[in-house]
Every structure is written in structure tokens, then in C-alpha cells.
Amino acid sequence: xxxxxxxxxxxxxxxxxxxxxxxxxxxxxxxxxxxxxxxxxxxxxxxxxxxxxxxxxxxxxxxxxxxxxxxxxxxxxxxxxxxxxxxxxxxxxxxxxxxxxxxxxxxxxxxxxxxxxxxxxxxxxxxxxxxxxxxxxx
Amino acid sequence: xxxxxxxxxxxxxxxxxxxxxxxxxxxxxxxxxxxxxxxxxxxxxxxxxxxxxxxxxxxxxxxxxxxxxxxxxxxxxxxxxxxxxxxxxxxxxxxxxxxxxxxxxxxxxxxxxxxxxxxxxxxxxxxxxxxxxxxxxx
DNA sequence: GTGGCTGCAAAACCTTTGCACACAA
DNA sequence: TTGTGTGCAAAGGTTTTGCAGCCAC
Numbered sequence: 001x002x003x004x005x006x007x008x009x010x011x012x013x014x015x016x017x018x019x020x021x022x023x024x025x026x027x028x029x030x031x032x033x034x035x036x037x038x039x040x041x042x043x044x045x046x047x048x049x050x051x052x053x054x055x056x057x058x059x060x061x062x063x064x065x066x067x068x069x070x071x072x073x074x075x076x077x078x079x080x081x082x083x084x085x086x087x088x089x090x091x092x093x094x095x096x097x098x099x100x101x102x103x104x105x106x107x108x109x110x111x112x113x114x115x116x117x118x119x120x121x122x123x124x125x126x127x128x129x130x131x132x133x134x135x136x137x138x
Numbered sequence: 139x140x141x142x143x144x145x146x147x148x149x150x151x152x153x154x155x156x157x158x159x160x161x162x163x164x165x166x167x168x169x170x171x172x173x174x175x176x177x178x179x180x181x182x183x184x185x186x187x188x189x190x191x192x193x194x195x196x197x198x199x200x201x202x203x204x205x206x207x208x209x210x211x212x213x214x215x216x217x218x219x220x221x222x223x224x225x226x227x228x229x230x231x232x233x234x235x236x237x238x239x240x241x242x243x244x245x246x247x248x249x250x251x252x253x254x255x256x257x258x259x260x261x262x263x264x265x266x267x268x269x270x271x272x273x274x275x276x
Numbered sequence: 277g278t279g280g281c282t283g284c285a286a287a288a289c290c291t292t293t294g295c296a297c298a299c300a301a
Numbered sequence: 302t303t304g305t306g307t308g309c310a311a312a313g314g315t316t317t318t319g320c321a322g323c324c325a326c
Contacts, residue, residue, distance in 0.1 A: 002219055011258065011305090011306095012300050012301070012304095012305060012306065013301095014298085014299080014300075014305095014306065014307085016306080017305080021263060030288095033290085033291080034290085038205070039214070045307095045308090046307080046308090047307070047308050049291090049292080049293085049307080049308070049309080049310095050306075050307055050308075052220050052290095052291060052292070053292090053306080053307080054185065054306090056291095056292090057306095062167065067208070067302090068206055068207070068209075068210055069206070069301090070205070070206050070260055071206075072206055072210075072212075072289085072290080072315090072316085073289095073290075074210075074290085076190075076290085087248055087254055087256070089254065090257065096252050096254070098244075102240060102241070102244050103240070106236075106240055107263070110225055110236065110263065114225060114234050114240040114265075114267075114268075114270065115267070115271075116227065116234070116263075116265035116266060116267055117265050117266045117271060118225070118263055118264070118265040119264050119265050119266065120264045120265075121261065121262065121263045121264065122208055122261070122262050122264075122310075123200045123241075123260070123262075124259065124260050124261075125245070125248065125254075125256055125258070125259045125280070126256070126257050126258045126259065126260075127252075127254035127256040127257050127258075128254060128255045128256050128257065129252075129253070129254050130252075130253040130254065133253075133255060149280090149281095150279095150280060150324085150325050150326070151279070151325070151326095152280095152282085152324080152325075154281085154282080155281090163298065171313090171315085171316080172315085174307095183282095183283090184282080184283090185282070185283050186283095186316095187282080187283070187284080187285095187316090187317080187318085188281080188282055188283075188314060190315095190317075191281080191317090192281090192284080192318095194316095210290090210291090210314085210315080211315075212315085212316080270298070
């Protein structure tokens with residue numbers, strides 16, 4: 001399955017790539033290169049640089065979505081055409097997914113106004129989660 | 139004026155801080171620490187680390203908005219309560235401001251659903267500008 | 277005078293890259 | 302066999318930090 005994904009893009013099938021796709025496939029949340037690497041080394045021999053290179057290649061091919069978060073790290077997720085945005089607690093990093101993406105209409109609008117070809121968007125909400133709010137009272 | 143801003147927040151009035159506020163006040167677009175530093179050194183003696191420290195302090199006090207862009211750099215702008223989002227060309231970095239922020243309604247919704255205190259959001263569109271699209275044809 | 281502010285240099289942090297070797301096709 | 306993929310180590314860019322001295326209050 002992941003094997004097919006690679007074949008369809010003229011990428012060679014390697015243990016590292018399969019492991020990375022497997023890990024991202026299981027995750028319901030976007031992950032950093034380091035997150036992915038930490039899990040992947042348990043399964044196969046690979047280096048952090050390979051992780052970065054693989055993630056970059058897969059994102060270029062459109063297999064992954066790559067997003068810079070407000071925390072300064074880059075997050076990767078499978079591009080399954082039903083992308084999600086998130087609300088992140090600035091204190092404890094608790095993350096809540098947001099189901100609807102309200103931006104589709106706006107994109108149409110922008111295309112007409114600006115003549116840009118729009119290739120993506122990033123949206124992230126910051127806040128403080130209920131637990132941290134309570135902790136502040138202590 | 140900028141002097142008042144500082145006094146109101148128990149921050150000392152220094153040449154560096156005034157210069158940074160002056161520069162950001164004149165700019166209609168968000169700027170990076172390095173952008174700001176490059177302009178500020180022409181007016182006053184200051185270091186890049188002071189620039190970072192000042193920007194961080196002012197953002198903490200709510201005087202500036204601080205945003206990590208998809209290009210991996212942090213952008214600062216005056217928080218004048220009428221914030222803007224942007225559409226950025228991934229090839230030439232041309233930037234088009236977006237007038238309306240469509241997220242206010244969604245935020246209300248999120249507060250109720252998640253119990254978070256929402257402190258901000260970041261939104262950025264990526265695309266390719268008409269000029270770069272044309273260049274690709276050459 | 278005092279505590280906040282600053283410069284400098286060094287470090288931290290995440291990410292990219294050069295090179296030689298390994299492996300999938 | 303061939304060229305893509307990889308490990309290692311080193312460098313890259315941006316941002317942070319420790320410490321000693323300086324300056325606004």
C-alpha cells in the first residue's frame with residue numbers, strides 16, 4: 001500500500017521510507033521530524049538526516065503536508081485531502097483538532113482578486129487549555 | 139507617543155525601543171527581527187540580540203503581534219487590533235495582504251466547544267503569483 | 277543607587293548539505 | 302550496473318542566553 005505510493009512517484013522503496021509512511025499513517029496528528037525519527041529508529045536503522053530528506057521528498061511529491069507551527073517546528077502529516085487545523089495550548093501544548101476548514105470560500109475569492117495560484121494555507125489557533133487555566137489559579 | 143506605550147507597561151524608555159517601535163509603526167507589513175535590526179542600526183546603536191529581546195518583551199506585553207511564517211522566520215507587527223493575514227508567493231515572496239479576517243466566528247465556536255481561552259491565531263496562504271506563473275512559461 | 281537594559285560572544289536549536297558508501301531497480 | 306538513497310559529521314540560519322558593564326528612573 002505504502003509501497004504503491006512510492007512506486008507511483010518514481011521513488012525507490014526503502015525500509016526507511018516505508019517506516020516513515022507507516023508511522024505517519026498511524027498517527028492522527030501531525031508529527032515533527034524528530035517525533036517520527038524517534039519512532040522509526042525502533043523499527044529500522046535510519047538517521048535523522050534521512051528522516052528529514054525523506055519527509056522533504058514526500059512533501060514535494062504531495063504525499064505529505066508540511067507545516068510550520070507557531071512553536072517553530074515543522075510538522076508533517078499524510079495528505080489525505082481532508083486536512084485539519086489545530087488549536088494549541090501555549091502552555092502545555094495540548095492540541096485539539098478542528099474539524100471544519102472554513103477557508104475554501106475565501107480561497108476562491110482570493111484567486112479571483114489576486115491572480116495567484118493558491119497551493120496551500122496554514123492556520124493555527126493559540127490559546128490556553130482548561131487544565132492550564134485551572135493550574136494558574138493554584 | 140511610543141514613549142507613552144512604554145510608560146504604560148512599566149518598560150523603560152530607551153533609544154533602542156523607541157527606534158524599533160518607530161520602524162514598526164511606519165511599516166505596513168510584518169517584519170523579521172533582522173529586517174528591523176537592519177533599519178534600526180542606521181538610527182541608533184543597538185545589537186541584534188537587543189532587537190530580539192525587545193521584540194520578545196513587546197510581544198509579551200501585547201504591544202506587538204509575533205507570528206511564525208511558513209518560511210521559518212518570525213514576523214513582528216504592531217498590534218493595532220486590526221490584524222491582517224497574507225498570501226505569500228512561494229517563489230518570489232511577493233506578499234498580498236488579506237483585508238478580512240474570517241475567523242472571528244469560528245473562534246466563538248471553538249471557545250464554547252473546547253473551553254480554551256483563545257489568545258490568537260495564525261493564518262497564511264501560499265501560492266504562486268501571476269508574475270512567477272508567467273516566468274515559468276518562458 | 278538600583279534594577280532593568282544592553283553588547284558581545286557563545287551556545288542552542290532545528291534543519292540542510294557534502295561526501296563516500298550502500299542498495300534498489 | 303547505475304543512479305538514487307543513506308550515514309556521518311559538519312555547517313547553516315535563526316533565535317536564545319550568560320555575564321559584565323551601562324543607563325533610565
